[in-house]
Amino acid sequence: MSIFSRRRKNKPIDLANAFSNEHIPVHLEVQLAQSLGMTRTHMEDAIYALNIKTQLPKSHSTLGIFMVADGMGGHMYGDIASSIAIQTTAAQLQKTLVQPLHDGQTEFSDDAIQTILEDALQTAQNAVLDKVQGGGTTLTVALVLNKKLHFAHVGDSRLYITSATNPLKALTLDHSLVQRLVELGQISQEDANDHPQRNVLFRALGQNEGFRADIGHVEITEPCTLLLCTDGLWGLVDQETLSKRINDGGNYEKMVNSLIEMANNAGGTDNISAILVKIS
Numbered sequence: 166m167s168i169f170s171r172r173r174k175n176k177p178i179d180l181a182n183a184f185s186n187e188h189i190p191v192h193l194e195v196q197l198a199q200s201l202g203m204t205r206t207h208m209e210d211a212i213y214a215l216n217i218k219t220q221l222p223k224s225h226s227t228l229g230i231f232m233v234a235d236g237m238g239g240h241m242y243g244d245i246a247s248s249i250a251i252q253t254t255a256a257q258l259q260k261t262l263v264q265p266l267h268d269g270q271t272e273f274s275d276d277a278i279q280t281i282l283e284d285a286l287q288t289a290q291n292a293v294l295d296k297v298q299g300g301g302t303t304l305t306v307a308l309v310l311n312k313k314l315h316f317a318h319v320g321d322s323r324l325y326i327t328s329a330t331n332p333l334k335a336l337t338l339d340h341s342l343v344q345r346l347v348e349l350g351q352i353s354q355e356d357a358n359d360h361p362q363r364n365v366l367f368r369a370l371g372q373n374e375g376f377r378a379d380i381g382h383v384e385i386t387e388p389c390t391l392l393l394c395t396d397g398l399w400g401l402v403d404q405e406t407l408s409k410r411i412n413d414g415g416n417y418e419k420m421v422n423s424l425i426e427m428a429n430n431a432g433g434t435d436n437i438s439a440i441l442v443k444i445s
Contacts, residue, residue, distance in 0.1 A: 191227050191309070191311065191312055191385060191444050191445065192218075192227070192444070192445050193216050193218075193227060193229045193309060193442055193443070193444060194417055194442070194443040194445070195214045195216050195229070195231070195440065195441070195442050195443075196417040196418045196420070196421040196440070196441045197212055197214055197421065197438075197439070197440050197441075198421040198422050198424070198425045198438075198439055199212060199425070199436070199437065199438045199439075200397075200425045200428070200429060200433065200436070200437045201436060202397055202428070202429065202433035202434060202435050202436050202437055203429055203432060203433030203434070204432075204433060204434050204435075205435065205436055207244065208244060208436055209235065209236030209237075209243040209244045209247055209436055210233065210234065210235050210236070210247060210395050210397070210436040210437075210438040211232075211233075211234045211236075211244075211247040211248050211250070211251045211302075211438075212232065212233050212234075212251075212393075212438050212440055213230070213231065213232040213233075213251045213255055214229070214230070214231050214232075214440055214442075215228075215229065215230040215231075215255070215263075216228075216229050217229070217263065217266070219266065219267070221269065224269070224271040226266060226271050226310070226311060227309065227310070227311055228262070228263065228266055228308075228309065228310055229307075229308070229309035229442060230255070230258055230262075230263075230306070230307075230308050230309075231306070231307045231308075231309075231391070231393055231440050231442055232251050232254060232255070232304065232305065232306045232307075232393070233303075233304075233305050233322045233393045233394060233395055233438050233439075233440060234246075234247035234248075234250045234251050234302045234303055234304045234305075234322065234370075235247060235302060235303045235320065235321075235322050235395040235396065235397075235436070235438070236300070236301070236302045237300075237301035237302055237303070237320075237366065237369060237371070242297050242299070242300040243300060243301070243302065245296075245297050245300060246293050246297045246300035246301055246302040246370065246371055247302040247303075247304075249289070249292050249293055249296055249297060250289045250292070250293055250302045250304045250370050251304075253285075253288055253289040253292040253293075254285045254286065254288070254289045254304065254306060257284065257285040257288045257289070258281070258285050258308075261281045261284065261285070262278075262281055262308075273310060275313075275315075275382055278308065278310065278315045278382070279315070279380050279382075282306065282308065282315060282316075282317040282378070282380055283317070283378060283380060285306070285317070286304065286306070286317050286319065286370075286378040287376075287378075289304060289370055290370050290371070290376050293370045293371040294371060294373070297371060299371075300371050301366075301369045301370060301371035301372060302320070302369060302370045302371060303319065303320025303321055303322040303366070303369055303370070303395070304317075304318070304319055304320060304322070304370050304378075305317075305318045305319075305320070305322040305323065305324050305337060305393055306318070307324050307391055307393055307442070309385070309391075309442070309444065312384065312385045312386075313382055313383070313384055313385060314326070314336075314382060314383050314384075314385055314391070315380075315381070315382040316336055316337065316380070316381055316382070317378045317379065317380050318337040318338075318340075318378060318379045318380075319340060319368055319369055319370055319376070319377075319378045319379070320339075320340055320366055320368065320369045320370070321339040321340060321341050321344075321364065321366060321396055322337075322393070322394065322395045322396065323335050323337050323339070323392075323393070323394055323396075323399055324336045324337045324391065324392070324393050325391065325392040325393075325394075325404075325407070326383070326389055326390070326391055326392075327389060327390050327392070327408055327411055327412060328387050328388060328389040328390070329387075329388070329412065330387065331389075332405075332408045332412070333392070333404055333405075333407055333408030333411065333412075335404075336381065336383065337379065338379065340366055340367055340368035340369065340379075341363060341364065341365060341366050341367065342362060342365045342366075342367055343360045343362055343363040343365070345367065346360075363400075364396060364400075385444055388443075388444060388445045389444050390411055390412075390441060390442065390443050390444070391440075391441070391442040391444065392407065392411065392424075392439065392440070392441055392442075393439070393440040393442075394424075394437075394438060394439040394440070395435070395436065395437065395438045395439075396435060397428055397433075397434075397435035397436050397437035397438065398424060398425070398427075398428045398437050398438070398439050400434075400435065401427075401428045401431040401432060401433070401434065401435075402424065402427045402428055402431060406427065407424065410423060410424060410427070411441070417441050417443055420441060421439050421440075421441045424439050424441075425437050425439060
């Protein structure tokens with residue numbers, strides 16, 4: 166049997182309309198980078214990327230799972246907390262999402278994905294509380310399933326999205342005391358950027374009181390790029406500069422390494438972690 170001769174019978178894919186056709190899976194290109202920074206001697210960030218494409222006779226699917234976690238400075242065992250958060254969340258998503266996809270399930274409702282993410286982060290929260298008493302970490306998860314981006318978030322690691330028609334935009338909201346002051350109108354965003362307490366969090370994995378992850382989703386309607394990063398990057402490189410570098414284009418491995426270099430050139434006062442995901 167010649168699969169190539171069969172392919173010739175089909176009409177060529179219209180790439181211009183690919184994003185309007187729900188049956189054409191997206192393509193993901195992923196690059197990751199980390200640095201200790203210029204002043205730290207210990208890595209407390211953890212990052213994770215999983216990129217799966219399935220092509221079955223009656224269904225095609227693309228699944229990407231991307232995570233960043235930042236062990237909280239000043240807390241015991243921040244590196245262990247961030248590692249456990251990533252490992253536990255990945256294991257939970259393997260059972261509730263990856264395995265069903267491998268078994269042929271291709272349809273997941275938005276409510277189902279929300280429940281899957283909520284359960285995964287709650288499981289990670291329980292694991293950190295149980296195994297790393299006194300430890301804490303941020304956790305931001307981006308999940309690309311075909312043409313929809315789902316995300317879950319606690320802390321101040323960020324998820325951004327940008328495209329040729331839209332500048333870089335944060336999809337997550339920092340769970341910091343300073344961000345709360347911005348929301349209340351007590352300080353400006355400009356003041357928040359330089360506030361001495363901007364890294365003080367009121368919500369993170371490992372905190373006993375009031376744990377709740379923010380959950381959201383957006384439709385992917387055009388080629389775009391995701392950036393997941395810890396505050397070691399966004400705290401030293403402003404959003405406009407990040408947006409310009411990403412939208413200038415080029416090789417994504419060089420691009421993500423250049424983002425790390427920018428943060429180090431700006432002082433590198435913390436561990437720096439970044440994941441770039443090109444969706445096309």
